[in-house]
Amino acid sequence: MDIASFVTSLLTSFVIFVVLVLVFAWLSRRPGNAPVYYPSVLLRGLDPWEGRGKGTRSPVGWVRQAFSAPEADVIAAGGVDAAVYLVFLSSVLAILVLSGIVLLPVLLPLAATDHALEDPSGSRNGSTSQNFTVIERLALGNVQKKSMRLWAFILSVYWVSFVTYFVLWKSYKHVSNLRAAARSSSDVKPEEFAVLVRDIPVPPPDQTIKDSVDSYFRALHPDTFYKSMVVTDNKEADKIFQEIEGHKQKIAHAEAVYAESKKANKPEGSKPTHRTGFLGLIGKKVDTIEYCNEKIKELLPKLEDEQKNTLQEKQQRAAIIFFNSRAAATSASQTLHAQLFDKWTVTEAPEPREIIWPNLPRKIYDRQIRQSVVYFIVFLTVFFYTIPITAISAVTTLEKLREKLPFLKVVVDQPAIKTVLQAYLPQLALIVFLALLPALLLFLSKSEGIPSQSHVVRAASGKYFYFIIFNVFIGFTISSSLFSALKTIINNPPGIISMLANSLPGSATFFLTFVALKFFVGYGLELSRLVPLIIFHLKKKYLCKTEDEVRAAWAPGDLGYNTRVPNDMLVVTIVLCYSVIAPLIIPFGVAYFALGWLIAKNQVLRVYVPSYESNGRMWPHMHTRVIAALMIYQATMIGVIILKLFYYSTILFPLLAISLIFAYTCHTRFYPAFAKTPLEVACQGLKETPNMGAIYTAYIPPCLKPEKLEDVDIFEDAQSRTTSRAPSF
Amino acid sequence: MDIASFVTSLLTSFVIFVVLVLVFAWLSRRPGNAPVYYPSVLLRGLDPWEGRGKGTRSPVGWVRQAFSAPEADVIAAGGVDAAVYLVFLSSVLAILVLSGIVLLPVLLPLAATDHALEDPSGSRNGSTSQNFTVIERLALGNVQKKSMRLWAFILSVYWVSFVTYFVLWKSYKHVSNLRAAARSSSDVKPEEFAVLVRDIPVPPPDQTIKDSVDSYFRALHPDTFYKSMVVTDNKEADKIFQEIEGHKQKIAHAEAVYAESKKANKPEGSKPTHRTGFLGLIGKKVDTIEYCNEKIKELLPKLEDEQKNTLQEKQQRAAIIFFNSRAAATSASQTLHAQLFDKWTVTEAPEPREIIWPNLPRKIYDRQIRQSVVYFIVFLTVFFYTIPITAISAVTTLEKLREKLPFLKVVVDQPAIKTVLQAYLPQLALIVFLALLPALLLFLSKSEGIPSQSHVVRAASGKYFYFIIFNVFIGFTISSSLFSALKTIINNPPGIISMLANSLPGSATFFLTFVALKFFVGYGLELSRLVPLIIFHLKKKYLCKTEDEVRAAWAPGDLGYNTRVPNDMLVVTIVLCYSVIAPLIIPFGVAYFALGWLIAKNQVLRVYVPSYESNGRMWPHMHTRVIAALMIYQATMIGVIILKLFYYSTILFPLLAISLIFAYTCHTRFYPAFAKTPLEVACQGLKETPNMGAIYTAYIPPCLKPEKLEDVDIFEDAQSRTTSRAPSF
Incomplete structure (x- = not known):
């Protein structure tokens, strides 16, 4: 890529970015677009333009706001997970800034004043000096072999590594504290009072699974056991429930249409009708409201029967166990219960909203x-x-x-x-x-039998990371080298070694453009939310009649860590790997993560609504992968500097060992508190006496939920065959 | 080694063995030797010759008794650890018997009727046919290259492997049950009510460590916390205590001598005296009894002062925490307590008698x-x-x-x-x-900072295993091959490959002799206990005056797993590796483990007294190492059969993978119940209400123990600076 096309591509991206930011600034000020640009704010019942400081309506107001919002606001809006994601972005930013401060002023002059690319030995590659761009001149490729200047590059690798260790250590500590604070908060969270039990053995014939679960846990935790809820196969009940919900929505929609028609046409209005056959196209024409009401009346008793049947006959071999204190649940989730590993597997319970119910009853071998x-x-x-x-x-x-x-x-x-x-x-x-x-990887991770959505996202994100690192980064570098390598070998066999050392800096230009394109266009689109905006307005105009339907049209979704994190990780890997080979990439990396942090913070504060809360369990994965990227970088640098025939490059070997030791130390030091909840944290006092009934109800799937909260006992009794009931707490 | 010297060596060993067994049969019937041959029986307060069935005095009575003693007797006499060791011996025996039943009748004829050793290609080695012994003719070395007979050898490897998996699986299950039964026994064991806490953080200046431990655990376990005992640096107190004990022993000895002299010489007797200087050789001559009594009187108040001082000022950053139920202690030992990994590390408490006190306060980094x-x-x-x-x-x-x-x-x-x-x-x-x-390895393992003796023994045993496998087995095989290899290479370079395949069977003869020597002489000495017998009689005659001194002279010690297990493992490895190469080794292996089992059982029932009880935690180590031996065997066989130019040997590769999967499956299935105590097991009812005072007292080191049990509270209070006391249970 020559310098002209590089600048062109950069400028084009930049122009697109500026246009998108201006579009965002203009569109986000129109009140009608609030549901697209401030859905999270609206859902929390706040006014997007009030109480959040002045200047909100100015085009750069969002920058000031995002920049100055404290972490507590972020946690309030997007949960600990979002805060941790921002910590990840700012950590990488800190690594790159600290690296850049030293690397740019030291390495650029050293590279620029050398002449490897114009050397007689360089010209043997068959390339003349005007082929080299400024970028290539400012990179390691321009340093002559065996030059003492390479010492500076070696020391730079050490500097970048130690900066990374330092920042990661600080961040891990910070995230640990965030997690501990969240877990020891005085709010009552249902999942903190519950544990998940899987692999329940087949009960004796005179007992239901519910009975055997109750007697088992009451025996082992006589003082702290509250109640249990056996997971049921509620596919049938859910089908009927969804049908009823569908009819209810239809009625609401039809009533809105009816009311509108009253206003528009004639006082009595025209009752909406539809056909009962396939897709409403064929069959008898019926009055929608009447028909749906009738259907609901028909279905309700059916649902009730099915609910009872599900609770009694369709119990699965998994259960949620409730304890009457957080400490008891924490302690129980970490204690080995059964002598045999394939019975009574106990783990922390996921949040009710992120449980993947069909995965719970899967057996351990499965x-x-x-x-x-x-x-x-x-x-x-x-x-x-x-x-x-x-x-x-x-x-x-x-x-x-x-x-x-x-x-x-x-x-x-x-x-x-x-x-x-x-x-x-x-x-x-x-x-x-x-x-x-990404969807395929999510599906695959889900198929593993993982019980919670957040865990699935972590698993999918890991898989995507391997894919992206291997195929985009390594794949591109090798193939670009391979192609040029083949050419060189044919023309001039001994030139291969010097060429290989040069080919890595060659790919640098490509990756520079790649990073720039990614942040200018990607972030522009992300910020301006053009696609959701268009979809929202179309839906609102042509489809939505009721308030609920409009609300569904702008429902924002969550941050999508499963694709976001691996993509960021790719950039981390690229920038780290080229930080010393072509230090010019550092400003681009800084821009990527600075803009990324700013825009992600804005979106977290205003747009996305978390669909679950894992209290920062994503962090250890991010941490490990940054270290993996660092080690790829260190290994690459050893290779590159060896190719410069500079044998002091062996000085870099200890870095790999140091990275491993660092990773191990962090793992033993911080990871336990992520994998388990420390008792110390769980024992913090609660604001209020927990309402155990509400905690229990939180886990009842919607299709099985009784009409009134008082009926919860009936729900529980339905699962049991014996009459003995847990003493109410 | 030719056949004559092999037979000679075998016969010599056998004769020695028979002589030793006869010596044992004769000596063990003499009542005066009972403390040497029946110490365990005596210590349990039983009569060695009564109530244990007739025929005890017949020369082979011990065989019948050892053979028929049920496992419950073994556990009663030697604990679960001894029972597990016997299970290990009998498992290996079962593996070898089951392998031998198939391998001997199939492989021996196949090998004997082939002629590789007389082949023209074989004679290229420069050896003539009369150099080959019967053993070598009956081994794989006599099968020709590429022969279809090799199929039988390949299938034999599969047979041996699957027999091993089968037996190990059964045994692991059996041992798991033994362990569960022992852990859920209704006896009150102090260690089941306690947990060990290490890495206690520095307390605030106005608190002792004891106070901070109490407040921490009382906050986290308000209902189940009973008391805590902070580990102290009691070196000084122990020194004074030992001095007093020494004086007491001297008085007892002197009194016995005095009483004897009264009987022998004159009615008033001669009071024993000694000199106070170096080794009793120089200095003033004093009356021993008076002098020692005076010394004790002097030392007692000093001890009391030092005890108080130790309890108050020499508290270390480790403690034993007592809970008022087994389930609570079990649960607490498995729960992560602190947010930071290097604070409040909680593990199961070891038995009081096997705690290595100086290791407890070592910090995690240390x-x-x-x-x-x-x-x-x-x-x-x-x-x-x-x-x-x-x-x-x-x-x-x-x-x-x-x-x-x-x-x-x-x-x-x-x-x-x-x-x-x-x-x-x-x-x-x-x-x-x-x-x-072995002593060096024990010392090294102890230096690691391991808190309990049984764990140290396991660690040392693992280290000894690596040493012995690498140096004796691999070392001998390689060097024996290397030496012959060098000779061959010089004489006839292409002969190296066929020679290598032949050299392994060559070492077989050496190992056959090795195994035979080991069990004939080793077991003979073990059974006859000649060395302890001589030492006992010498001590009794010339040194011991009091009952206690005699008792100390025959104190039997324990089984010494740290050398015993690795030595057995070496034989397992050897026999497995040669089982197909030279099936004749199998009967020797069978004899080794059958005799070993019999003699070990006899010694467990009558001689050794366990110095601690780890409830079979040795088993997972034994299990893993048998699998390691199996994998060495499988890898060796692939190599040996490839050298026979038989390319179907690749069929053996899956075995390595199967072994790994088997090991992994066993680990996930059974190991958790060995690493932790399942709650199910800990919740079994107790025979009696536990006497918490006695449990607490069990952990007080002898030098700090108050005179009366009632003073325990004073002991506890001495550690605390605040006056608040735990509510008595």
Whole structure:
């Protein structure tokens, strides 16, 4: 890539970014767009433009606000998980800033004043000096072999490494405290009073599973056991429940339409009707409100029957156990209960809203086998995903398409279109695959039998990380080197070594552009929320009649850690790896993470609504992967400096060992408090006496929830065959 | 080794064994020897010759008794640890018997009827056919290359492996049940009500460590916390205490001597005296009884002062915490207490008698560093122990010795003695080193900071296992191959491959003799207890005057797992590895473990007294190491069969994977119940209400123990600076 196209690409990205920011500034000030730009604020019942300081309506007001918002606000708006994500972004930012402060003033002059690229030995590559851009001149590639200047580069690697250790250590401590504070908060959270039990053994024939669970836990925790709730297979009940809900929505919609028609046409209005057949297109025409009301009346007793049946007959071998204190639940979740490992597996209970119910009853062997299979599939995907894509694009050539779908002939036979299609069909397959990959990985992680959504996201994020690091970073570097390598070998065999050392800095330009494109365009789109905006306005205008429907149209969703974190990790890896080879990449990395932090904070404060809270359990994963990136960087640097025929590069080997020791130390020091809840934390006092009934009810799936809270006892009794009841707390 | 010397060595060993067994049968029937042959029985207050079935006095009665004694008797006499050791021996026995049943009738004829050793290709080794013994003819070495007979050998490896999996699985289950039964027994054991806390943070200046421990645990376990006992540095108090004890013993001894002299000489007797100076050789002559009584009177108040001082001022940052129920202690020991990993580390408490007090207050970083250093030293010892020994024996040549110690000249200058000494000096160094090694490894393991004796023994046993496997088994095989290999390479370079395949069966004869020698002579000595017998009689005759002194003279000690288990493991490895190469080794292995089981059972029932009880925690280590031996075997067999140019040997590769999966499955399935106590087990009812005072007292070190049990509260109060006392239970 020459300097002109590099600047062009950079400028284009920048212009797009500026335009998108201006669009955002303009659109976000219009009150009608508030549900798109301030959904989180609205959901918390606040006015987007009041009480949050002046200047909100100014175009850069959001910057000031996002910048100055304290961490407590972030936690209030987006939970600890969002705060931890911001800590991750700011940690990487700190690493890059601290590295840049030393590396840029030291390494750039050292590289710029050397002449390796103009050397006689350099010109043996067959390239003349005008081929080298400014970027390449300012990089390690321009330093001559065996030059004493390489000492500065070696020491820089040490500097970057120690800066990373320092910042990560600080951050881990900070996140640990955040987590401890959240876990010891005085709010009553249902999951802190519950544990999840799986692999319940088959009960004796005269007992239901509920009975055996009760007697088991009452015997082991006589003073602290409160109640148990056996997981049921509520597919049937849920189907009926959803049907009723659907009818209720239809009634609400129809009533809104009816009321509107009254206002618009005639005083009596026109009652909305629909057809009962397929998709409302065929069958008898009926009055929607009447028909749905009748249907609901029919379904309600059915639902009740099914509820009873589900509770009694469809008990599964998993349960949620409730304790009457946080300390008791914490202690129970960490204690081995059964002599045999495949019975009564006890873990901390996930939040009710993030439980993946169908996964709970999976047996331990089932889970282990599923995990192995999923790992194997992921392994194949990471290493061989190109094979099916190549195969598909080979099969779906234009000729084949013409044969199968003759109606395309007219389009395809246009020479211009034909050329474009032929060029882009393979890429199209790749793009479709890459777009579907996060969903595929989420699905695979879910199939492992993991009980909670947050854990699934962590697992998927890990898988995506491996994919992205291997294929984008390593894949690109190797293949770009391979191609140039082949050319060099043919022309001039002994030039291969000096060429390899040069090829890594060569890829630097590509990655520079990549990072810039990513943050300018990506962040611009993220901030301006053009797609949600358009969808919201379309839906509001043509589909939504009731308040609930409008609310559903702007429901913001959560941050999507499973794709966000690996993408950031890719940039971390790239910037770290090129930080010493081509220090010019550091400002781009700083810009990426500074903008990323700012925009993510804005979005957390105003837009996204967390769908679960894992109290920062994502952090150890981020931490480990930053260290992994650091070690890739250290290994790469050893290779690069050896290629400069500078044998002091062995001085870099201890760094790998130090990284491992650092990772191990952090793991033993901080990880236990992430994997388990320390008793010290769980024993903090509560604001109020916990309402155990409400805690219990929080875990009842909506389709089984009794109408009134008082009926909870009936719900519980329905699961049991014996009459003995737990003493109410 | 030719067949004649093999048979000679075998016969010699056998004769020694028979003689020793006869000696045992004769000596053990004499009542005067009962303390040597039945110490365990005597200590349990039983009569060695009564109530244990008739025939005890017949020479083979012990065989019948040992054979028929049920496991419950073994547990009663030697604890679960001894029972688990017997399970280990019988498991290996079962593996070998089941393997032998199939391998001997199948493989021996297949090997015997082949002719590889007489082949033209075989004679290229330069060896003529009469060099091969029967053993070598009956082994894999006699099967021709690429022969279809090798299929039988491959299938045999599978058979042995699956037999091993099967037996190990059964045994692990059995041992798990033994452990669960022991842990859920209705006897009150102090360690089941206690947890060990280490890494206690520095308390605020106005609190003692005891106070901060109390307030911390009372806050976290308000209902179940009973009392705490802070570990103190009682070196000083212990010194005074030991001095007093020494004086008491002297008085008892002197009184016995005095009483004797009254009987023998004159009615008033002669009062024993001694000198107060160095070793009783110089200084003033005093009346022993008076002098000692005076000394005790002087020391007692000093001890009391020191006790108070120790309790108040010498508190260390470790403590034993007592709970008022087993379930509470179990649960607490498994729960993470502190947010920071290096504070309040909680583990199960060891038995009082096996606690290594000085290790308790070691800080976590100290422990980690010590462990790394110890591992490094062990690594050096395993791989390079020959270097210092060679160096020492090089320095301590006879010439040097003559120079340094001229008085040896007369002896050394005798030509016969000189030859012998020159030949044996290096071996002597080696023998001294090997004799000291177990003690060295125990010392090293103790230095790691491990809190309990049983854990130290397990750690030392693991280290000894690596040493012995690497140096005796692998070392011998490789060096024996290397030496012959060098010869072959010089004479006939291409013969190396066929030679290597032959050299392993060659070592078989050596190992056969080794195993036979080990069990005939080793077990003979073990059973006859000649050395303890002689020591006992000598001490009794010349030194012991009081009952206590006699008792100390025959104190039997425990089984010594730290050397016993690795030695057995070596035989397991050898026999497994040669089971298919030279199936003739199997009967020897069977004899080793059958005799071993019988004699160990006899010794457990009658001789050894366990010094601690770890409830079978040794088993997972034994189990893992048998699997390690199996995998060495499987890897060896792949190599050996590839050398036979039989390419179906790749069929053996899956076995390695299966072994790993088996090990992993066993680990996840059974290990948790060994590492932690399941709550289910701890919740079993107790026979009696636990006497918490007695439980607490059990952990008070002897030198700090108050005279009366009622003074325990004073003991506890002495540690605290505040007046608040735990509510008595």
